Every structure is written in C-alpha cells, then in structure tokens.
Amino acid sequence: KELKKKREKEEKEKEADTAGKFEVKVPKGTRDFDPLEMAIRTRVIDLITNAFKRHGAVTIETPVFELKETLMGKYGEDSKLIYDLADQGGELLSLRYDLTVPFARYIALHRATSIKRYHIARVYRRDMPSEAKGRFREFYQCDFDIAGPSPSPMLPDAECLLLMTEILDRLPIGDYILKFNHRKLLDGMLEICNVPMERFRPVCSAIDKLDKEPWEKVQEELVQKGCSLETCAMIGKFVLLKGDPRTLLTEIVSKGYFDKSVQATQALKELDVLCTYLDVLEVPKNRLLFDLSLARGLDYYTGIIYEGVLVNSGGIGSICGGGRYDDLAGMFMSSGKTQQVPSVGFSLGLERLFAFMEQREKERSSGIRGSPTLVLVASLGKNMETQRLKICSRLWKADISTEHMYQHKLDLPKQLGFAEHNQIPFSVIFGEDELKSGKLRIKVMDEHREFDVDEKDLVDVLRKEIEAYKAKMQAIAW
Amino acid sequence: KELKKKREKEEKEKEADTAGKFEVKVPKGTRDFDPLEMAIRTRVIDLITNAFKRHGAVTIETPVFELKETLMGKYGEDSKLIYDLADQGGELLSLRYDLTVPFARYIALHRATSIKRYHIARVYRRDMPSEAKGRFREFYQCDFDIAGPSPSPMLPDAECLLLMTEILDRLPIGDYILKFNHRKLLDGMLEICNVPMERFRPVCSAIDKLDKEPWEKVQEELVQKGCSLETCAMIGKFVLLKGDPRTLLTEIVSKGYFDKSVQATQALKELDVLCTYLDVLEVPKNRLLFDLSLARGLDYYTGIIYEGVLVNSGGIGSICGGGRYDDLAGMFMSSGKTQQVPSVGFSLGLERLFAFMEQREKERSSGIRGSPTLVLVASLGKNMETQRLKICSRLWKADISTEHMYQHKLDLPKQLGFAEHNQIPFSVIFGEDELKSGKLRIKVMDEHREFDVDEKDLVDVLRKEIEAYKAKMQAIAW
Known part of the structure; x- marks a missing residue:
C-alpha cells in the first residue's frame, strides 16, 4: 500500500513535470481561428x-x-x-x-x-x-x-x-x-x-x-x-x-x-x-x-x-x-x-x-469585425456598475448587442479605448450629473459625434442610429 | 512483370469483393443527420x-x-x-x-x-x-x-x-x-x-x-x-x-x-x-x-x-x-x-x-422543414423545361428560393405531390394556354387557393405572398 501511494505520487510529479515542459501548440498542418x-x-x-x-x-x-x-x-x-x-x-x-x-x-x-x-x-x-x-x-x-x-x-x-x-x-x-x-x-x-x-x-x-x-x-x-x-x-x-x-x-x-x-x-x-x-x-x-x-x-x-x-x-x-x-x-x-x-x-x-x-x-476593410457588439455602456466615476447593468439590461431586452467592462474602477479613456479597439460603433456614456438629469450621452465613435438623449428615448434613438450604421456598412460590404 | 500484373488484378478483385460484402453503416455511437x-x-x-x-x-x-x-x-x-x-x-x-x-x-x-x-x-x-x-x-x-x-x-x-x-x-x-x-x-x-x-x-x-x-x-x-x-x-x-x-x-x-x-x-x-x-x-x-x-x-x-x-x-x-x-x-x-x-x-x-x-x-409542428424552397415551378404538357427554366431564372435573380423537377415528361399531380412532400408553400403553374395569354397560375399550397397573375407581375405578387407566409410561420414558430 505504501508502495502504491509512492508510485502514485511519483506519477503525479512526473505529470506535473511534463506539463511544465511541453510546448503549447496546435498539431502540424492545423490552425486556430481568431x-x-x-x-x-x-x-x-x-x-x-x-x-x-x-x-x-x-x-x-x-x-x-x-x-x-x-x-x-x-x-x-x-x-x-x-x-x-x-x-x-x-x-x-x-x-x-x-x-x-x-x-x-x-x-x-x-x-x-x-x-x-x-x-x-x-x-x-x-x-x-x-x-x-x-x-x-x-x-x-x-x-x-x-x-x-x-x-x-x-x-x-x-x-x-x-x-x-x-x-x-x-x-x-x-x-x-x-x-x-x-x-x-x-x-x-x-x-x-x-x-x-x-x-x-x-x-x-x-x-x-x-x-x-x-x-x-x-x-x-x-x-x-x-x-x-x-x-x-x-x-x-x-x-x-x-x-x-x-x-x-x-x-x-x-x-x-x-x-x-x-x-x-x-x-x-x-x-x-x-x-x-x-x-x-x-x-x-x-x-x-x-x-x-x-x-x-x-x-x-x-x-x-x-x-x-x-x-x-x-x-x-x-x-x-x-x-x-x-x-x-x-x-x-x-x-x-x-x-x-x-x-x-x-x-x-x-x-x-x-x-x-x-x-x-x-x-481594404469592408467593415467586417470580430466583435458583434454595437453598444458599449461606459460610466464616469466610481462604483457605477449597477447603473451600467441597468442600461445593459434594457438594451439586451431590446435585442441590441451590448457590452460593458467588468470593473468597479474605470476611467473614460480606458472604456473608449476598448470601444475603439473592438470597433464598437456606439458608446452610451453617463456620470452622476447625467443620472440626476435623466439624460444619457451617445457617442457615435467613428464620426466623433456626441449628443444627449432622454433616458426614456435611449432604445428608440439607438435603434435609428444602428439602422443608419448598418446601411452605411451594407454600402461598403461585399 | 507478368506476376506483378496478376497480383494487382487479384488485389483489385479482392477489393471489389470486400466492397460488395461489407456492411454500409456509420461508426458505433455516431449518426448522420438528415x-x-x-x-x-x-x-x-x-x-x-x-x-x-x-x-x-x-x-x-x-x-x-x-x-x-x-x-x-x-x-x-x-x-x-x-x-x-x-x-x-x-x-x-x-x-x-x-x-x-x-x-x-x-x-x-x-x-x-x-x-x-x-x-x-x-x-x-x-x-x-x-x-x-x-x-x-x-x-x-x-x-x-x-x-x-x-x-x-x-x-x-x-x-x-x-x-x-x-x-x-x-x-x-x-x-x-x-x-x-x-x-x-x-x-x-x-x-x-x-x-x-x-x-x-x-x-x-x-x-x-x-x-x-x-x-x-x-x-x-x-x-x-x-x-x-x-x-x-x-x-x-x-x-x-x-x-x-x-x-x-x-x-x-x-x-x-x-x-x-x-x-x-x-x-x-x-x-x-x-x-x-x-x-x-x-x-x-x-x-x-x-x-x-x-x-x-x-x-x-x-x-x-x-x-x-x-x-x-x-x-x-x-x-x-x-x-x-x-x-x-x-x-x-x-x-x-x-x-x-x-x-x-x-x-x-x-x-x-x-x-x-x-x-x-x-x-406539434412549428413549421420547421428540411427544404428551404418557397416556390415550385410546375408545367403542363411536354418539353416545357426551357419555359420552366426561364421562370426559375427570374425567381433566382429575385432571390426567391425556387426549384423545378429535372424531367422532360411531367404530369401536374406528380409535381404538386413533390411540392406537398417537401412542404413547398407555393407553386407557379403554366401550360401552353397560359404561355399564349401571358398569364401564370399561382397555387398557395396549404390554403388550396389558386389565382392567375400577369407574367410581368409574378415576382411582386410572389414577394407579397411569401411575406404573408413568413408572418404566418413566425406566429407558430418558437
């Protein structure tokens, strides 16, 4: 019994060793697709x-x-x-x-x-x-x-x-x-x-x-x-x-x-x-x-x-x-x-x-991108994740592809950088001030265009913007 | 050399033999999907x-x-x-x-x-x-x-x-x-x-x-x-x-x-x-x-x-x-x-x-079917395949999923049976008479409804009918 245990232990160590050494790769002639x-x-x-x-x-x-x-x-x-x-x-x-x-x-x-x-x-x-x-x-x-x-x-x-x-x-x-x-x-x-x-x-x-x-x-x-x-x-x-x-x-x-x-x-x-x-x-x-x-x-x-x-x-x-x-x-x-x-x-x-x-x-880009996201919900100030979730939830219910970043502390440049990196066409931005006044800011990323909307109109306005965006993409798509 | 040829011949016969005998099946635990x-x-x-x-x-x-x-x-x-x-x-x-x-x-x-x-x-x-x-x-x-x-x-x-x-x-x-x-x-x-x-x-x-x-x-x-x-x-x-x-x-x-x-x-x-x-x-x-x-x-x-x-x-x-x-x-x-x-x-x-x-x-069917076809082009009388092709070609160009049967001699019951079997919702039917008068007959299969259209209106009328059909299917779809 002692011997069996020892062998098992050796086996495990050997495995751990191998795992540490072997090269992480795909088989010859095959590929991952990103x-x-x-x-x-x-x-x-x-x-x-x-x-x-x-x-x-x-x-x-x-x-x-x-x-x-x-x-x-x-x-x-x-x-x-x-x-x-x-x-x-x-x-x-x-x-x-x-x-x-x-x-x-x-x-x-x-x-x-x-x-x-x-x-x-x-x-x-x-x-x-x-x-x-x-x-x-x-x-x-x-x-x-x-x-x-x-x-x-x-x-x-x-x-x-x-x-x-x-x-x-x-x-x-x-x-x-x-x-x-x-x-x-x-x-x-x-x-x-x-x-x-x-x-x-x-x-x-x-x-x-x-x-x-x-x-x-x-x-x-x-x-x-x-x-x-x-x-x-x-x-x-x-x-x-x-x-x-x-x-x-x-x-x-x-x-x-x-x-x-x-x-x-x-x-x-x-x-x-x-x-x-x-x-x-x-x-x-x-x-x-x-x-x-x-x-x-x-x-x-x-x-x-x-x-x-x-x-x-x-x-x-x-x-x-x-x-x-x-x-x-x-x-x-x-x-x-x-x-x-x-x-x-x-x-x-x-x-x-x-x-x-x-x-x-x-x-020559025809607008194809890896991410399907249309809207990034971005916040100003600390501990805004519950507010972000509320907006995301509304957009998900409206069947609009939406994301936010999973972090408590977020500055705006970081979030806009994320949107840009993933070519997300729209950002919805808010801070304490916007929340108080019942307004949200929409940023149309590639046009550097920004405007405010009443919170209640968010879905309707975004839908119209998305329609225009899709038409624009359709025009350059093959 | 003679020997080599003979061996090759034997090899081939053996192969043919095996092909005849072995059971046609999928591997254990796997399936084909129809x-x-x-x-x-x-x-x-x-x-x-x-x-x-x-x-x-x-x-x-x-x-x-x-x-x-x-x-x-x-x-x-x-x-x-x-x-x-x-x-x-x-x-x-x-x-x-x-x-x-x-x-x-x-x-x-x-x-x-x-x-x-x-x-x-x-x-x-x-x-x-x-x-x-x-x-x-x-x-x-x-x-x-x-x-x-x-x-x-x-x-x-x-x-x-x-x-x-x-x-x-x-x-x-x-x-x-x-x-x-x-x-x-x-x-x-x-x-x-x-x-x-x-x-x-x-x-x-x-x-x-x-x-x-x-x-x-x-x-x-x-x-x-x-x-x-x-x-x-x-x-x-x-x-x-x-x-x-x-x-x-x-x-x-x-x-x-x-x-x-x-x-x-x-x-x-x-x-x-x-x-x-x-x-x-x-x-x-x-x-x-x-x-x-x-x-x-x-x-x-x-x-x-x-x-x-x-x-x-x-x-x-x-x-x-x-x-x-x-x-x-x-x-x-x-x-x-x-x-x-x-x-x-x-x-x-x-x-x-x-x-x-x-x-x-x-x-309980929710309208899912194997075939994507929306329209069967069916003809009365002999040697109508060129006429069928002309209509198919128009519908394909209009991006309407269309089929016809690949045969010279076709009677109508056979063609309508094909449509029914594949749950194709619409048939476009014509014979010599229709061709002469520039009319085509549309049959809405599951409603047993038939009506004539001017040849030039075919695509427009079908598009409207298809829209109604899709709405009906949407209502029963999950």
Missing part, C-alpha cells in the same frame, strides 16, 4: 449557403470519421494520406478524406436516391502542409451535388454552372472564367487519335496539366505514356480548341472533327442542349469557355466537367470544379454497379476563398 | 448564437484534434475515453474530448487573456453509447465563457445566469429552474462539519447525487468516505437548505450558520453581491433557487456553480451548468500556476435540447 478570421469565414459561408438555399438545396451532416472500410479503395495512391484512428478495441476508423465518399455512403445507407444537398465541413489529409501554398491537414470543403435520376441530364448540369457564377459574382474576387468540357468528348477524341482505351485516364491526366505546363512538356509525358508522335500531333491540334461555347460547338460539328466517334457525337449533342440552357439562364457569356484541354484529375467523371479559374489572381488559379459522375454512389449500393444514382456537382475551394478574402480585408 | 434534423438543429443553434452575440461574445475555432500531451492529465480516470489517432509517423494526436481544454490551450497559445467567447462544435468520447440515454460518441457541445481579470467577479457571473435564462426562455422547453451554490460555501460547510480538507472533493461528489438519490443512500456513501455519523447529521441539515436566494441568504447570515468559516463568509458576501446584480438584471425570481446541495461533479470550480434543470421533463433533467474556474487556463501558461486567467462560463446540453426539440416538432 474572432476576425471567424467573422470573415462566416460571411463567405453565409453568402454561399444563401445561394445554395436559393436553389432549394438541403444540407446534411455525417460523422467526422467513417469505418476504414468505407474509405478503402476510393482514393487510389492518395489513400496513404488518410488519417487512421488508433485501434483501441472495436471498429477500425478513419477521419473523412473528403465529403464525396461520405455522401455516397449516406445515399446508400438512407436510400436517399434523389437529393440536392450541400455540405460545408472540414476534412483531413496527412499531406505535407504548406502555409505558402495554402495546403493544410485540416481544411474546409464545400460540396454541392444534385443526385438522382434525371431523364434530361443537362438540366442539373446547367444549374451547377449557373450556381457557380451566382456565387463567384457576389464575391469580390475579380475576373474569373468557367472552363468546361465533356469526358465522353475527351474519350472520343483519344479514340480518334488512336490512344488505346486502357490509357485514356493516364493520358487525360497528362492533358490536364496544359494549364500549368507548355505543350512540349505535356507531349514528353504523352510519349512516355506510350503515345506515338503522330498521336501526339493529333491530340495537340485538338486541345488547342477553345473559345465561346456556341461558336466552337458549331465549328466542331460543321467540320465533323468527331464524326467517327459515337460517344463524342453523343457528348456534342449534350453540350448543344447545355448551351441552350445556359442561354436561357442568361449565364454571362464572357464567363464561359468551352476548352478541349480541360480534363480534370479524378477518374470518376462520366459527363460534363468544369473548372473555375481566377484571372490575374497571382497564382491562386483554380477556385472551383466538378462534373457529372453517374457511377460513384452505386459503389455503396448492395446490388453494386447495377444500381445507379446519377449525380452532378461541384466543390468550391473554400480555403482559397478564405485566404483571398482575408488578404483583401487587410488591404 | 435535412429536417439539420433544420431543427440550425434553428436551435441560431437562437443560442444570437443570445451570445447580443452579449458581445465572439467565436473561435480550434482543430478537431490536439496533441495528445495537451489533453493528458486533464480528465482524471475519464482519460480512457479519449480517442487517439493512429501513430502514422509524426506527432501523437487525440480527438478533442471537450471544448474547455482546447480553450485553455488557445488562451495560452495566443495570450488571449481577456475574451468572451462561445464555441459550438462536436467533441469525441469512447463512451458506451446509448440512444435511449442520449449518449453518443460524437456530440455537440456549446460553451460560453468569460475569461479575464475582473476585479468585480460577480459581474460576469451574474451575466452568465441572465444569459442562461434568456436562452431557455426563448426555447419552448417548459418550466426550468436554475440552481446555484458557491464552492467556497460548500468547502466552508464541510470545514464546519469537520470533514478533513483532502476529502472535500469526494464528499462533494457524494452530495452532488442528492438530486437523484435519497438522503439515506448519500449518507451511506458519506460514511464509506470516512464521515462520522455526527458529521453526516450536520451535512444532512445543511444540504436541506434551499429556497429563494435573497430570503435564504438573509436567514443564513442572520443565524450565523457559517460564521466560523472564513471562506464561507467570503462566499456569502459574493452571493450577496450576485443577488443584487440578479435583481438589477430582473432575472425572474421563480427561475432561481439557492441550493446548498448543489455541488457539481468537476473538480476545477473555485467560486459560484450553477445548473439548470427542466421541471416535468420526463427524465431529461440537467440541461445546462457551469461555474467559476479561476485556475484552469493557468495550466497552459509557461509560468504555470502563478499566472491566472480567472474565468466563468457554462455549457448547454445541446444534444438534449436537440432531442427535446425534435420530439416536440413531431408532436
């Missing part, structure tokens, strides 16, 4: 969420971890980046790697075979983190997908493109272009260029690099991947094709470039329907680029593919992307591939958008 | 968030996992419930167990020694899950804390109690009581009852069971914990003291029950100040109970403690709780315990609230 960063993130997410809701999308939530089995065999060689949980007895679990596989699993588990949903949540990858490249181990994804049978597939596809413009147009990110292409057109093109079918995907992934690398380098990779120089020349000619969707489509059809491929011909028909819908929806033409070099990295696309890129972004580049994938959710259906849940959707590069907006906010 | 559950959760969270913001609170975000070291030695024997991540090289990590330790770590890392913050996020515990008891392995916590030096500690403390009533009063959860007590009063009481100081915490934890167990059982535990029968009798007398705060406080002070204890006398003075503030803030008296049997389980409290319980809740019981803990954040400060960040706060039992509100919504 109130201002949270406010900017919330603003971006609200704007995006409103766009999704405008189109009638619902949201769902899935656990942050899944059965390891659920994620296995879905990510190819990137599977090594999956975070596993320790085996502490029971199921083997892994942190979610994206929101797509959990969505497919959700569809299968709940037989939700027709759903238009968005999901904004964090995902986890054991990648090499790089602050400069905006690559983290814990980061937000923002997925929007329309799943379910649709005899006219291009209807949801066109809506996805429209929705991307609606979101990007409302964010002050400058010019952007939505490139699109069709996987079956790509496959038909490779067919015509005599690429064997089993090399379609590797060749696609080489072509996909054309936005970052010169043709010569891509051609090198194509040759390595077994393409003859003749094939390369044919591909090289095709992937130069890009331009206004309707114009290019008409040229391709009239010149019969792809007449020899059945699937390319089908793709062109679908693209024709898509262009009609985009016209009807008045998607701005200067935002759209039909680009035969767009291939997208992922294997599972089966129809239209698209990608949004910022123009003059200083290297941010791709900001959203997606496409149609008709076979993915079937993986989790008990009857396997025989059961299809045709789907189309896109992901927004939320962390890139956040970083962009944070940078912008530093350069 | 759109309706999400809508109810969002409504509750918005209401709570608004209350926090009204009091000027900011929010922060921390990673879902922390260094294992950060969590070590914080949770006593509950540490065995912590989820560890697998050691895949690099740091040893654990999923967060609560939001309090990450907050203390945040304060230390960012020197945020004065902050009023809320944090609503999921935490992870390898506990035995029980749907019936509402115990899960992944669940939401909702923490509000005021950290920072405050020469008048009872100011933030009173605000916490007010804030809890503001939140609970706006939720249709029925009657509730906020019990409170003071740790130093409890300690003084035990001192007077001759309990040795090192047994204060275990004895407290026995007393804390009085809300669930009869005195006889608690006394048994006290005897086991080394209390004499005389001590038990004294404790038994004290813990019966409960009632209206001001009345009971006056009785205790006037009768001099605790005059022998210095710390109890200090606690009574603080409670006196607290009661004054609660009066000024007009916290409803019928909600407050000064209860000397309230002890709270956690060790780290140093001042006032409180707990909210539902009356007639059918076993839900405690719904929020918290108190003052002045020494916790210091654990992460480099200078150890010498640096204090006095703090007071509370946690809301969010999952209990969610479950309660979900149940209530089943019994």
